[in-house]
Amino acid sequence: MTDYKLGRDYARQQDQNDPLKTYRNQFHIPKDEDGEDAVYMTGNSLGLQPKITATYVNEELESWAKLGVEGHVEGKHPWLHYHEFLTDTMADIVGAKPSEVVVMNTLTANLHFMMVSFYQPTKERYKILIESDAFPSDKYAVESQLRHHGFDDQEGLILWQPREGEELLRYEDLEAILEDQGEHIALVLIGGVNYYTGQFFNLKRITDLGHKYGCMVGFDCAHGAGNVPLNLHQSGADFAVWCTYKYLNSGPGSLAGCFVHERHGNSPELNRFTGWWSHNKKTRFNMRGAFDMLPGAEGWQLSNPPILSMAAIRASLDVFKDVGFEILVQKSKKLTGYFEFLLKDLGEDVIRIITPENPEERGCQLSIQVKNADKTLHDKLTKSGVISDWREPDVIRCAPTPLYNTFEDVYELVERLKKILNG
Structure with a gap:
């Protein structure tokens, strides 16, 4: 000490x-x-702007001005593959393999896309467990998923609550909930670091516990990415999402990150929404063939991403890479x-x-x-x-x-x- x-x-x-x-x-x-x-x-809440951000963003503005559409393939950092420039450093920060990580969409959008794949309720197993003081957008998202699948959004939502007079959550109480209702819980979704108390949860312990009862387990790491060692791959979590505008300093409303454990990355039978950016890169622009899914987390992409936002993310990640x-x-x-x-x-x-x-x-x-x-x-x-x-x-x-x-x-x-x- x-x-x-x-x-x-x-x-x-x-x-x-x-x-x-x-x-x-x-x-x-x-x-x-x-x-x-x-x-x-x-x-x-919002990370400060690296001084190199303007240079990185202006570089892409220059490519757009000088090259137009050819910037997709001819620029210094071709837009067609731009998300790949972010992958390795982002994977290092969240403790994942590069194939398990992709930068795409925004935080709650990614949470919904993950639930398309990992919340597959049945008549008997349909409930979702979250912490009682989860960030509001997470609560809104899971309530809407329950309604979307035809379930009551109050009866189907289970809250892991602190004991009376306490703020922090106890793992023994989570164990008790799962022991009592585990066979009815389809998804355990916890904030990796609680936004209100700052409590950093043991992701592996929660994952192992959820899997013991047959639940899918995911984490919202908005307050964890760039802040704490998440070790997502070792945790065994099925998925995780995070934003990049807090500790990762990418600017207000910037793109988010997504983790899909490698055991799910090549699973064609896993339900998901798809778009042309989740199609095989080599044949994506042929436009005529049947859908050919990309392996790994990239296979959850939908559309070509906003490059200016990604340029700001790359600027911050280069600082992280330099620091370690x-x-x-x-x-x-x-x-x-x-x-x-x-x-x-x-x-x-x-x-x-x-x-x-x-x-x-x-x-x-x-x-x-x-x-x-x-x-x-x-x-x-x-x-x-x-x-x-x-x-x-x-x-x-x-x-x-x-x-x-x-x-x-x-x-x-x-x-x-x-x-x-x-x-």
Whole structure:
């Protein structure tokens, strides 16, 4: 365990010794009202823009301007194969084989496409299990899938809930649910990192448990990709989805990622929606033959993708590739541990951290509750130049992102919070 110390000098010393210190300069940092760098703590909501993004996007605009349609095959990065430029690094980040990963569509669209394949209800086995405080779009999506298949969206939805007076979920309670109703559950769908509490789940444990009872198992890794080591292949999960605009810094509303375990990748009998981008690349433009499915996760694509969005993703992934994900996780644990240390120094009668204390059970985000506070506290924090995130009823989410946040950022956040509380 790191021996943290109080005071700004310690924070500055840590920044000086940080092997990743130069990467902050590779991002655009928002400014506060005084023109100084804001304390930006919402990489869990929208990651900052790498400075190389404009170059990467403009390169494709230039190809379009100069080559027109020929940019599909003649550009520096031909559009026809553009998603392939993203695959290897993305696979490294989520812990998968390249054949198991593809960048396509957007997050909830991918979730629906995965459920087309992996939610195959019967009269006896049709229920879907999710965590009770799943991100709302996941809940909406599974409810609509239940209705689409003719089931009651309340009766068919099972919630894994925290115990009374607690925020974090217990695996024993999940085991009890599956032991009681496992034969009726078709799909277990859990957020890899819960957006509200920041709890990072043991994906393999959940997968093994779901498979034990004959359920398909998938994960929404929107708050995990680029944040924690997901190890999707080793988890054995049937599928996973994630966005790229949070920790992967690809820009608002950018394309999403999708994982399909290799045991499903070449299964022609597995139900799926298809389009011409899931057709054999070699014969795709012949236009006359019968459908010939691509193997692996690529076989779930539908249409040719938006290249400008993919260019922004490639820019961010090139930064990740240069850094290396393992060293990023090491800094993340140290930085968030320092944040936790400073918050605890304020006193547990003032601040309560609902995110797990064990670094292996969380990413960089800490979700904090301030005693007797409401949203006005968050508003004051924002006015002080701290960009954080408020979630009803009483949680402020802060995510010191290791690529561009510093120890002094964390120190400054807590100092400004302290000043407001002592106001």
